[in-house]
Amino acid sequence: MSRESVITKLQQAVYILNLAAVCLVAGIMTYSMLRIVDVMKAEQFLRLIEKRPWRPESILITAVACYLCLVFFSCVGQLWNQNSRYARNLILLIEVLFCVGSTVAMNMNYNGLVLLVVADMVRGQKGSRQKIVLGIAIIGLYTILDYNLAGNYLEMIPIDSFIFYFSTGVQAVIRGIISIFRSVNLVLFILYLTMLIQGEHRERERIQTLYEQLGEVNHKLQEANQKLKEFAVEAEKNAETRERNRLAREIHDTLGHALTGIVAGIDASLLMIDVSTDATKKQLQKIGDVARQGMTDVRRSVSKLRPDALEKFDLENALTRMLEDIGATSGTQIVFQNQVDPFRFREDEEEVIYRVIQEATTNSVRHGHASKIWITVTKENQWLTIAVKDNGCGCKDIKEGFGLKHMEERLKLLNGSLEYEGREGFLILARIPIRWGEEF
Secondary structure (H helix, E strand, O other), rough: OOOOHHHHHHHHHHHHHHHHHHHHHHHHHHHHHHHHHOOOOHHHHHHOOOOOOOHHHHHHHHHHHHHHHHHHHHHHHHHHHOOOOHHHHHHHHHHHHHHHHHHHHOOOOOOOOHHHHHHHHHHHHHHHHHHHHHHHHHHHHHHHHHHHHHOOOOOOOOOOHHHHOOHHHHHHHHHHHHHHHHHHHHHHHHHHHHHHHHHHHHHHHHHHHHHHHHHHHHHHHHHHHHHHHHHHHHHHHHHHHHHHHHHHHHHHHHHHHHHHHHHHHHHHHHHHHHHHHHHHHHHHHHHHHHHHHHHHHHHHHOOOOOOOOHHOOHHHHHHHHHHHHHHHOOOEEEEEEEEOOOOOOOHHHHHHHHHHHHHHHHHHHHHHOEEEEEEEEEEEOOOOEEEEOOOOOOOOOOOOOHHHHHHHHHHOOOOOOOEEEOOOOOOEEEEOOOOOOOOO
């Protein structure tokens, strides 16, 4: 059985016990006065008392009615326990008034109702200041409603005056029953109060545990926050490193491509200048176009934009124009075979494909001094393969330079791979797991 269930049963027992006590005391007083009148002992009864008693029927009705109202407002106070402090205090004041009314109706011959009000006060009061006020209120209430302390001053009629006409044995039984009611009521009150205090103690322990858990959580949050700050600093450094690498790749790809074309074009112009002035002028014009395009790409790279050709054309046309420029400025024959249809990818895939072909072709012209380059793009399942083969001088002892390294970095961003060998000319194989977009 839970603690709340035990408290509820104890409270119900106290309500029933006090109802029985009120009915007993008020009933004895009413019955005694009626019997006194019947046996013609009213004159003797009036000599024993100093104050005129209430009408017999008024004693029982008033005592029971005030007690039932007291129980009603006690239940209401429990339902409104979470309401404002002023509402609880008002309900307690009403309880006190009905408690006084019922006790006075019984001429203070039973003051066990005070314990009901005290229990409600204890249940609703928290904090040291409120407990001091509670103690003063309890002492005052007990003083007012205890017959031995205030009954004589208020001219209350003791129970002995009501039962004087009974035999000595009956009087002893009545006093014993009333005493038992008082004792049992006190025991139940103590048990009830003990359960309330234990509940409050457990609640404080639970709150303390929650505070400790919140402290641990707060400490962990502070540690996590510190780690997040450190991670943010590290992420910022990594971002700066990635951005530097990106700019290095972009500038290498754009400037390397443009400068390679310019150098090859100037070499060709030097050879043609004595043979054909017009051809040299056309060659220089193409060199100027390549230089301007290189400047545009550098600006776009610094601004984190895609190559200018990809902004103006689709991927296939951008590759065709770029390869035509390289072939025209360097005098290299370039064969481009696209076996993929449709040739449509996401923007990040297009940029990697474009830069890989651009870098591989530029390397063939710059380092391999190739006169012919074959470029093939094929698709097998979900893999795109780019093969760039030239007839240049090749390289048996390949040392990974800036261009190859940046091609690998670009491909790894898409989970791709790069292979190369330089025994007969130079061969580059780039493989990309593509996420096919729109297909027609």
